[in-house]
Amino acid sequence: MAGYRISIGDEAEPVRCREGESLLDAVRASQSNAAIISGCRGGGCGICRVRILRGSYRCDLMSRAHLSVEEEAQGFALACRVRPSSDLVVDVIGRLTRCERNIAYR
Amino acid sequence: MAVSGVLRPGFVQLRVLDMEKALWHYQTIIGLKIVSTGDDGRVYLRAFDEFDRHSVVLRPSDSAGIDCTGFKCDGEAFLLGAEKALEQRGVKTEWVAAGEQPGMGTRLRVHMPTGHLLDFYADAELSEFAPMTRNPHVFREPPAGAGAIRFDHCLLYGTNVAGAFEILHDVFGFELSEHLEDPTGQPLAIFLTASNKAHDIAFVEHPEPGKFHHASFLVEDWAAIGHAADLMAVYDVPVDIGPTRHGITRGKTIYFWDPSGNRNEVFAGGYTFYPDQPKRSWEFEQAGPAVFYYEKKLNETFLPVVT
Ligand code: FES
Ligand SMILES: [Fe+2]
Numbered sequence: 001m002a003g004y005r006i007s008i009g010d011e012a013e014p015v016r017c018r019e020g021e022s023l024l025d026a027v028r029a030s031q032s033n034a035a036i037i038s039g040c041r042g043g044g045c046g047i048c049r050v051r052i053l054r055g056s057y058r059c060d061l062m063s064r065a066h067l068s069v070e071e072e073a074q075g076f077a078l079a080c081r082v083r084p085s086s087d088l089v090v091d092v093i094g095r096l097t098r099c100e101r102n103i104a105y106r
Numbered sequence: 107m108a109v110s111g112v113l114r115p116g117f118v119q120l121r122v123l124d125m126e127k128a129l130w131h132y133q134t135i136i137g138l139k140i141v142s143t144g145d146d147g148r149v150y151l152r153a154f155d156e157f158d159r160h161s162v163v164l165r166p167s168d169s170a171g172i173d174c175t176g177f178k179c180d181g182e183a184f185l186l187g188a189e190k191a192l193e194q195r196g197v198k199t200e201w202v203a204a205g206e207q208p209g210m211g212t213r214l215r216v217h218m219p220t221g222h223l224l225d226f227y228a229d230a231e232l233s234e235f236a237p238m239t240r241n242p243h244v245f246r247e248p249p250a251g252a253g254a255i256r257f258d259h260c261l262l263y264g265t266n267v268a269g270a271f272e273i274l275h276d277v278f279g280f281e282l283s284e285h286l287e288d289p290t291g292q293p294l295a296i297f298l299t300a301s302n303k304a305h306d307i308a309f310v311e312h313p314e315p316g317k318f319h320h321a322s323f324l325v326e327d328w329a330a331i332g333h334a335a336d337l338m339a340v341y342d343v344p345v346d347i348g349p350t351r352h353g354i355t356r357g358k359t360i361y362f363w364d365p366s367g368n369r370n371e372v373f374a375g376g377y378t379f380y381p382d383q384p385k386r387s388w389e390f391e392q393a394g395p396a397v398f399y400y401e402k403k404l405n406e407t408f409l410p411v412v413t
Contacts, residue, residue: 037406037407038407039346039363039367039407039411040170040344040363040366040367040368040411040413041363041367042123042344042363042364042365042366042367043123043170043366043367044123044169044170044171044363044366044367044368044413045170045363045367045411045412045413047407047410047411061123061124061366062123063123063168063169063170063171063366063367063413064168064169065169065170065171065413066169
């Protein structure tokens with residue numbers, strides 16, 4: 001099968017990402033239990049934040065409100081903007097936790 | 107004049123990461139038209155049935171979100187009165203010079219406790235393509251996209267919603283049309299109107315100040331919402347939820363995102379507000395149907411995803 005292997009968090013089964021596909025779209029399309037919360041899919045809301053531990057990729061425009069230059073250099077990225085160019089090892093960060101004290105999801 | 111003081115939401119200025127993609131979205135999906143482009147890169151747009159020169163301002167930036175939103179008022183005297191009342195309350199204001207946005211008069215800018223900038227102004231140039239008024243047709247030319255009739259309202263997330271309510275109610279004459287309580291019975295989400303509409307602006311209590319949830323555009327009816335949903339499917343626009351209905355305001359809706367991650371809404375209907383009538387409110391346990399009436403529960407993005 002063509003494309004790149006993306007290992008996410010503790011998931012045993014890697015997700016397949018096609019050439020040119022975003023990391024978030026690959027995860028959304030996969031049957032994997034690995035979950036990256038998906039919001040605007042436009043690099044603006046920061047909800048899909050991940051850290052890329054290994055591998056190469058490029059990123060489309062991402063909001064500086066959610067990703068400083070230093071963080072970007074440390075491998076933090078917004079998954080909806082990440083286009084892998086090799087196999088990747090990824091940690092999911094997200095920011096859903098920030099609002100937990102306000103409301104319980106049902 | 108029955109509607110006086112604040113007349114209506116007049117404009118919203120949003121930050122976008124990629125102007126070319128943003129312009130495609132606001133024209134092809136929402137149905138706005140470009141009015142002009144400023145030397146600083148800001149692009150001004152309007153909906154087909156608006157009389158004023160522009161209602162949406164897009165500013166190129168490296169972060170998404172809202173710069174400010176403005177309300178058209180009935181005269182200079184009202185603005186001066188508001189300035190004085192705000193000074194007495196210790197609320198920070200400033201005057202934005204006429205022409206800072208082309209065609210706009212001076213704006214009284216209010217620094218809200220929620221971290222937002224709300225502008226109040228009395229002068230705005232009429233559009234040269236304003237709706238016909240003498241033996242008028244319904245439009246000069248058919249609108250594109252979802253056929254947005256006009257900019258309708260913003261929902262803003264920030265700190266101290268109760269403080270925002272006091273300012274908008276006491277100084278600017280907004281009424282609380284409806285609200286949702288938090289588990290302790292305090293207001294979590296408030297819907298305010300300066301007119302006969304179910305809401306002209308809304309706020310949700312949120313730990314970070316100055317956040318933007320959505321800018322909403324009025325469309326005609328369910329059929330228009332359906333057409334908007336078709337466009338979003340065809341062009342693969344990221345949709346948050348809908349078509350559905352809000353319990354609060356009763357509006358029919360789709361939430362979706364522009365290419366920079368700012369949430370938009372197409373909205374139809376909503377009840378007619380009269381200030382003498384009893385107000386509606388929702389218990390926290392009913393937050394699901396209050397927000398998404400048919401689904402009866404919140405989705406995982408309604409509360410945390412903001413710009
Ligand atoms: S989904 Fe909003 S930044 Fe990726
Ligand atoms: Fe809305």
